[in-house]
Amino acid sequence: MPASLRTFRAPVWWHEIAILVILDMIYERLRNLVPDHETAAIDRGLRVLHLTQKLHINFELSLNHFVAAHDEIARLANGYYSFLHLPMTGGVLIWLFFWQRRVYRSARTVLVTTTVLGLCGFYLVPMAPPRLLGAGFVDTLVQFHTFGSWGHASVAAVTNQYAAMPSLHCAWALWCGLTVFNLAKRRIVRYAAMLYPLLTFTVVIGTANHFAIDGVAGAAVLGLAYGIHRTLQGRGAYEPAPLLPEYS
Numbered sequence: 001m002p003a004s005l006r007t008f009r010a011p012v013w014w015h016e017i018a019i020l021v022i023l024d025m026i027y028e029r030l031r032n033l034v035p036d037h038e039t040a041a042i043d044r045g046l047r048v049l050h051l052t053q054k055l056h057i058n059f060e061l062s063l064n065h066f067v068a069a070h071d072e073i074a075r076l077a078n079g080y081y082s083f084l085h086l087p088m089t090g091g092v093l094i095w096l097f098f099w100q101r102r103v104y105r106s107a108r109t110v111l112v113t114t115t116v117l118g119l120c121g122f123y124l125v126p127m128a129p130p131r132l133l134g135a136g137f138v139d140t141l142v143q144f145h146t147f148g149s150w151g152h153a154s155v156a157a158v159t160n161q162y163a164a165m166p167s168l169h170c171a172w173a174l175w176c177g178l179t180v181f182n183l184a185k186r187r188i189v190r191y192a193a194m195l196y197p198l199l200t201f202t203v204v205i206g207t208a209n210h211f212a213i214d215g216v217a218g219a220a221v222l223g224l225a226y227g228i229h230r231t232l233q234g235r236g237a238y239e240p241a242p243l244l245p246e247y248s
Contacts, residue, residue: 001232008241011097011104019108023115030123030160037126041162045128048165048211049135060205060212061136067206068138077203078146085169088196092176100183102240106229107179110237113225114171121221122163129164131208140207166217167210173200174222182238 052058067074089111096104131139140146173196180193204210229237 001234006233006235006242008102008243009105010101011108013097016093016097016108019112023112023119026116026119027160030119030163037162041126042128042133044125045130045133045164046135048127048213049130049133052211052213057212060130060208063202063206064130064137064140064208068140068143071144074140074144074207075146077207078141078144080199080203081169081207081209082141082146085172085200088176089172092179096179096183103183103238106233106235106237106239106241107175110222110225110229111172111175113228114175114222115168117221117225118163118166118168118171118218121166121217122160125165126162127165127214128162129209129214130211132161137208141209164210164214166221167204167214168218169204169210170197170201170215171218171222173197174219179238 049058052060067077093108093111096107100107130137131141177194177197181190184190184193201212201215204215205212226237235241
């Protein structure tokens with residue numbers, strides 16, 4: 001990209017809000033198209049299930065049954081899945097906006113690119129999560145009547161339940177972990193941050209919301225977003241943007 005587009009520009013709060021609104025509008029549009037792809041989404045989910053069984057890597061069912069058999073663990077996992085995803089990502093963005101301003105745009109752009117790629121995946125390759133396939137999987141969010149989940153009709157009506165591939169839960173969590181790991185000064189904070197994507201990966205499988213391959217795909221999409229940023233900007237997402245002469 002031209003040098004003028006690679007230098008530091010202070011983020012503007014209403015620009016950031018506008019980006020979130022646009023992404024939500026795109027998501028809503030894709031959600032409305034879901035009924036047209038429901039049969040194909042379930043078929044793809046079953047193909048993934050059969051592939052994992054054939055390769056003997058179908059630990060998802062065992063983990064799901066373990067979680068479902070322990071009420072307290074299931075309720076904690078449900079709450080984690082339903083309520084931690086957006087606040088944690090938003091918290092990292094706020095931290096970047098106020099305290100890491102020279103890398104804010106780069107890190108945010110990686111997150112937005114990841115989300116756009118994920119939304120493209122939801123549209124082009126809709127796939128049902130394990131909990132909608134039967135096959136012995138337990139939908140813990142429904143079984144334990146988790147507040148704010150698609151176990152409630154009002155929430156299910158505004159949620160794309162065939163957006164399993166790639167897992168944006170895993171992709172966003174990994175982005176949070178890598179961002180804090182690369183920018184935080186305290187070592188204990190940096191390493192603790194990397195536990196978050198690992199725990200998220202475990203939770204989305206244990207609640208039957210994703211196959212392991214969905215999480216791997218989420219990480220791959222995030223990696224692609226980092227690569228796109230480096231190609232366009234000529235630097236890593238966590239390297240401070242160069243200052244214009246008047247700011248130097």
